[in-house]
Amino acid sequence: MEIDQNKLKNVRKAGLYSLIPGLGQFYNKQPFKGVIFIAIFLLFVFQMAIAGIPALTGFITLGTTPRVDHSLFLLIKGSLQIIVILLFFVFYFLNIYDARRVATIWNVKGKANTTAKAILKNAWDSGFPYLLTIPAYLAMTFVIIFPVLVTLFTAFTNYDFYHIPPFKLIDWVGLKNFLNIFSLSSYRETFTSVFSWTIIWTLCATTGQIVLGILTAIVANQDFIKGRRLFRIIFLLPWAIPAFITIMSFSNIFNDSIGAINTQVIPAINHLLFTDIPAISWKTDPFWTKVALIIIQTWLGFPYIFVMVTGVLQSIPGDLYEAARIDGANFWQKFWRITLPMILFATAPVLITQYTFNFNNFSIIYLFNNGGPGSVGSGAGSTDILISWIYKLTTGTSPQYAMAAAITLMISFIVIGVSLIAFKKTNAFGNEEMM
Template identity: 50%
Template sequence: MSKQKMRHRPTVAIILSILFAGLGQLYNRRYVKGILFIVIEAVFLITFYNFLNIGLWGLITLGEIPMVDHSIFLLIQGLVSVIIIAFAAVLYYFNIIDARKDALRLQRGEPFPSLLESCGNVWDKGFPYVFVTPGLIMLLFVVVLPLLFMVSLAFTDYNLYNSPPRHLLHWVGFKNFKNLVSVPIWQDTFFSVFAWTIVWTIVATTLQIALGLFLAILVNDPRIKFKRFIRTVLILPWAVPAFVTILVFAAMFNDKFGAINRDILSAFGVMIPWMTDPFWTKVALILIQTWLGFPFVFALFTGVLQSISRDWYEAAEMDGATRWQKFRSITLPHVLYATAPLLIMQYAGNFNNFNIIYLFNDGGPAVRGQNAGGTDILISWVYDLTFTTNNYNMAAAISIIIGLIVSGFALYQFRRTRSFKEEGNI
């Protein structure tokens, strides 16, 4: 190995690449690649310097002069700047790694591939990334940017009485989260709505799963005739758009002219305040959700039950097992093993089931001393805070809590299911 090759240091190439993209490649005598990196960084700095400078300044200060600086626009520009910088940092990292690899190759005396060979290698190895990158960029600006914007609002004082451009926003840290558990009106409302959200999620989802499982087992019984007709009828509620069903039920449960009170309960001298009493409104919502949700669970369980071998039940009968023992030891474990992830999604979906709460009674009836309705769940409360009272900061704070709860619950349950643990081993 020549002394010149031994004196070639990868550390110098790395330092030069850190100072300015492409310098490390020039040090490695990879002139075309080095010039290309230099041009890319120069164009990036010339094009985005002012945008990034204003964006980062706006992200930190949220503006300094009312009616001139718009805090929301500055916040969005700052978040876009962060995404652009993150994307540029990834490319810069690959520039450094490339310089280090070329320097090590030169130090070992290995020949460099020609320009055509390099282009061919880049195309072969980078082909998937070329087609993934446009989708990734769109994902960043369509999904990640709105999420970052929402999270950022949770740490500002953005509300109806402090809106740009007349007023400037300010970073307030965790003040909004503290207000949820310390300020009386927010505290009472938050814990009341949160408790009802948990009850709603558990009771409504469990009832629809239990009803779907019961009907699936019943229809799957060999003694039942006309199975196709019965299954078709039971799946019909799923075929009707949910919002149509909810509006129909809202009319049926109406206190004054609804069919349930006027035509059914009136025969027994009973008139239930379905729309004006929070307790009975909650009961009605749970019943409606059970009706809306059981067809999907029924169809899901029906398919799983048909895959269970009859030999297992015959062997259990020969051992003297009762119906309950066969259900507990054969049917239920098999059904839950095959459907656990989808059932978890049912719970997560009902936790954020905005449609039924909004369409049935708009989260009502009103509750004294609270700024949420008697049947509002967290997601419908966020909607009211955003579009009715314009408490954007509190709505963003609650949205973060919702996201953490749903993602944490789903991750925990997925990791505990056998279907997750044994994935790839079946």
């Protein structure tokens, strides 16, 4: 088909016109789209003139007059304005891309959609997935990214009990909070203690529930086990009961003086085995409190692994085991060469998320013994993990909001970094293409 030379468009010129949103669309003979783009541009300019510039000014200064300016509100308004500006830049570059793309279509096909009806029909036919996902992305921006952005900026301020707006203004302090974590002896020692216990807690509790979940699933899936359905129901009980109730119950069971462990279980063991095991200080000795927490989380977490692994075991072809049996493989060889690789192959992403979940598992630490017993400084108890320490930093009698925000960012970087490395090393999502 011969293209009319009069209908050819200059792609570069279309892009240059689009430096003012909408003009490139008018150049491409799409007045409907051009009006919409210009309207969005003018709306943004109006918003910047009326509210945007004052919001950015307040964000930079965080107020100048105590009791009149509220630094926290100015920080929040500024963060919101930054998101609006970023969204506009996304629109701005899409506007330039659209103008250049449509100009290219004119040059290739000799025509393009110019009427409002044709443009809307093409948007519905070609962009239906985007029309569905754009609202979700916008909601995610304001529901997830906005709070994260506020937390990020708070970490660079001196927002604490000495600077509570509007009576006191908040100031920008740069990296001071992050440096204080490692330079001030009180914070350094507390952070080292809490962080090391968080790592130990995460590895022990998560590994325990994974090992127990896989073990129970394999045992319950053996053909020689009678009443397998009953066992599966029993193994699901810890998952069926709300964790809040279970944790509070275990808190009473492990009570030093009247708990069932010390008053019934240990005496029964001593009677049966003729031993003399003393009562254990489950809630007053930091070591035994940590042991109790790991035991409880193993109990709470293994049913989920059990259910997931049970599904994987039932999907493994029986021919693999039959071939292994013919080759003379014993039970352990079948387990190490067939069962375990298939389990890890299918569940690697979920197993990794179990570690990240327990890294921030606030409820069990708080409900069992409120992070106690004792204290390791800066408001943290001997069994507090990072997330529960952050809670105490923000709700104590001397709140340290900026420091809590800084530690929160460090937690986020640690969790995201370790998760990405683990996903890459295990090829967790690449496995999906191979299944």
